[in-house]
Amino acid sequence: MSYRGWVPTVNGRLSFKLIGESRYPSEADYANFSTVSHQYALAVQTRNLSDVLFDRFLSALLSVSGEFNFYLCGRSRRGPGSADAYLIGKLYVFRRFCEGSYAVSGGIKHLLTQMRNTTFLDQDDGAQSSYLSAHDLLASNCDISADFVLRRNGMISISKLAWSDNEFARNSVDYEQDRHVDLEQSVADQLYFFVRDISHQHQHHGPDADTIITTHRSQADNLQWCNGVIYSLYFHIINIKRRSDPIEHVRVLGILAYLQSFKKVAEIRAEQIKKTAQSTLF
Known part of the structure; x- marks a missing residue:
């Protein structure tokens, strides 16, 4: 584990x-x-x-x-x-x-x-x-x-x-x-x-607010935990957008950039796992 x-x-x-x-x-x-x-x-x-x-x-x-x-x-x-x-x-x-x-x-x-x-x-x-x-x-x-x-x-x-x-x-x-x-x-x-x-x-x-993302239990080569991370980030962004503080709205752009970066990393990892599985079959 x-x-x-x-x-x-x-x-x-x-x-x-x-x-x-x-x-x-x-x-x-x-x-x-x-x-x-x-x-x-x-x-x-x-x-x-x-x-x-x-x-x-x-x-x-x-x-x-x-x-x-x-x-x-x-x-x-x-x-x-x-x-x-x-x-x-x-x-x-x-x-x-x-x-x-x-x-x-x-x-x-x-x-x-x-x-x-x-x-x-x-x-x-x-x-x-x-x-x-x-x-x-x-x-x-x-x-x-x-x-x-x-x-x-x-x-x-x-x-x-x-x-x-x-x-x-x-x-x-x-x-x-x-x-x-x-x-x-x-x-x-x-x-x-x-x-x-x-x-x-x-x-x-x-830095005291950077607790949006936490750890997720995961088996090897199982990327289901990525869904938890993505959900946490989107949930935080939606909550911030409901507030009236313009400074918080600007900060959301940074979190959105993190989210996009993470999704790309997850996609690359998923592709690597897929290729490894395919090569194992032959």
Whole structure:
């Protein structure tokens, strides 16, 4: 099972070199560097997922927090034949004030500094070593992890979530059953929002309003999830058009451009799937 979403972009082509250059909802700490063969990205961002009023006051009073640290650790191939290579890696989630988060904080800061200050252009072995060290450190301490594949056209696939902390997993399952919520879907959405916010700039609207598109469960080579994305975009556009704010009407043009771009990407993907199916028959 995978989760699929779409990262809206202005020109329909993501630049992996810009991943990490984000200040929303907080400034990300990142290293983004290249070798002869690969582009590497390592980024961390703190995100407050609490919807409780007076969160800071209640967090201090009850010793709980809605803040989580999100990490992206991925790489893509470089070279003349790799212009459309995917960014492949893992996403990691930590409760910010927990042993696992404290355990990785210093190590990741050291790796980020090392990556930013060292010229790896002709040192593939050194770059790969630092990249794998980051994965090992994050994987051995995280609360939640998931594989991801980010395409330059903005589509992202997120694998089924892996819960590393047994107690955290049990409490989460209990919460899910008591509240009758799809917690796995919610976490997948937050992973998508994280990748979206550190991989593109918001041009036509405030970043806090960019929750129109969420993830959709999908089996491999099944594009039914595209209908959900298209429906969400059209639904939002219709609602905005009913308002009298001319500024919102102008912003709708940007969302409409995203919609047209997404439909083209979906059509191309559908054609690729069709050709693959035809070639399998012969």
